[in-house]
Amino acid sequence: MPDAPTLVKCLIWDLDNTLWQGTLLEDPGVRLPDEIRDVIITLDARGILQSIASKNDHDLAWQRLEDLGIAEYFVHPRIGWGRKSDSVCGIADELNFAMNTIAFIDDLPSERAEVSFRAAEVRCYPAEQAASLPGRPEFRPDVVTVDARRRRQMYQASFRRDAERESFAGPDEDFLRSLELVMAIKRADEEDLSRVEELTLRTSQMNATGVHYSDAALRGLLADPGHEVLTVTLSDRFGPHGAVGVMLLEYRPGVWHLKLLATSCRVVSFGAGTVILNWLIDQAARAGVHLAADFRRTDRNRMMDIAYRFAGFAEDPCACLTSTSPASTASTASAGERDGVQCLHLAAAPRPGPTTMRLTAPDLTAGRVPVR
Numbered sequence: 001m002p003d004a005p006t007l008v009k010c011l012i013w014d015l016d017n018t019l020w021q022g023t024l025l026e027d028p029g030v031r032l033p034d035e036i037r038d039v040i041i042t043l044d045a046r047g048i049l050q051s052i053a054s055k056n057d058h059d060l061a062w063q064r065l066e067d068l069g070i071a072e073y074f075v076h077p078r079i080g081w082g083r084k085s086d087s088v089c090g091i092a093d094e095l096n097f098a099m100n101t102i103a104f105i106d107d108l109p110s111e112r113a114e115v116s117f118r119a120a121e122v123r124c125y126p127a128e129q130a131a132s133l134p135g136r137p138e139f140r141p142d143v144v145t146v147d148a149r150r151r152r153q154m155y156q157a158s159f160r161r162d163a164e165r166e167s168f169a170g171p172d173e174d175f176l177r178s179l180e181l182v183m184a185i186k187r188a189d190e191e192d193l194s195r196v197e198e199l200t201l202r203t204s205q206m207n208a209t210g211v212h213y214s215d216a217a218l219r220g221l222l223a224d225p226g227h228e229v230l231t232v233t234l235s236d237r238f239g240p241h242g243a244v245g246v247m248l249l250e251y252r253p254g255v256w257h258l259k260l261l262a263t264s265c266r267v268v269s270f271g272a273g274t275v276i277l278n279w280l281i282d283q284a285a286r287a288g289v290h291l292a293a294d295f296r297r298t299d300r301n302r303m304m305d306i307a308y309r310f311a312g313f314a315e316d317p318c319a320c321l322t323s324t325s326p327a328s329t330a331s332t333a334s335a336g337e338r339d340g341v342q343c344l345h346l347a348a349a350p351r352p353g354p355t356t357m358r359l360t361a362p363d364l365t366a367g368r369v370p371v372r
């Protein structure tokens with residue numbers, strides 16, 4: 001079976017006689033065909049970003065895009081008189097996307113050749129193929145999650161946030177408060193798990209356990225009363241950050257066992273890991289149980305190591321840890337995966353809520369009688 005094609009993450013449009021019909025400098029009323037407008041909207045809804053590489057007068061072209069009501073669909077547009085390959089490579093660089101995830105569409109063979117010469121991995125399409133792009137496999141992701149549907153808005157919010165952070169003169173904590181961050185922890189459903197798939201599949205900087213749970217393993221535990229699969233989303237006044245974390249917790253007599261905690265590196269600077277751990281510690285304290293947490297040091301999860309130690313987790317021997325049920329451990333991680341995993345421990349005491357964000361979360365203690 002042939003491998004599925006690498007998906008396009010950003011399509012870069014030429015303007016004259018590609019996106020619109022005509023040459024703007026000769027005809028200020030260039031026309032946007034309905035079928036091209038449909039392509040733009042369709043790809044945007046699939047989470048594929050779009051940008052522009054056009055040799056044009058920047059202000060005139062941008063004004064025309066605004067008049068046509070489509071300017072908001074494009075991120076990092078490059079409109080000027082430089083080489084197309086410089087524009088394409090610059091856009092890929094700003095997005096931090098690999099070249100083989102970039103597509104470029106232009107009516108001029110010479111421009112496509114110039115881009116191909118400098119960036120061979122970029123997929124180039126002639127303008128007459130524009131309407132057929134959404135039907136091509138490289139433009140058709142298998143799953144389109146709620147976060148993918150608003151990926152562009154999330155990018156645009158992050159540009160505005162970064163710009164504000166750069167110009168903010170006060171202490172970091174004051175900047176965090178000015179963002180009006182809202183964290184929502186919730187019991188996961190199938191849709192939520194799709195949103196955190198990349199956190200569990202990829203080696204994340206903040207995957208505390210260093211143990212990887214497959215999407216299927218997590219899905220299999222959704223209905224298990226002995227386990228809790230929780231997802232974390234974050235938003236602020238600039239817009240949503242989307243799903244940024246996932247937790248897997250096992251309830252055992254006298255101790256809750258945190259088997260997986262992964263957060264997106266995008267939210268490390270917001271202290272998300274610490275907020276999540278403090279909430280969990282407070283919940284455990286209310287339930288009258290201790291906490292155990294799997295941890296395997298990797299070369300990429302130092303930040304989470306620090307977050308655990310800062311929260312008070314240590315390698316204490318405690319009677320609660322001997323209640324580890326081999327059967328339940330084996331159900332989610334093979335014996336080999338357990339190698340090198342430390343079990344950190346904490347006798348939980350109540351914690352105050354976060355001061356830098358608002359938190360909504362389920363009450364895990366509901367229906368659970370405190371162990372005395």
Ligand SMILES: [Zn+2]
Pocket residue numbers: 255290291318319320321345346347
């Ligand atoms: Zn204990």
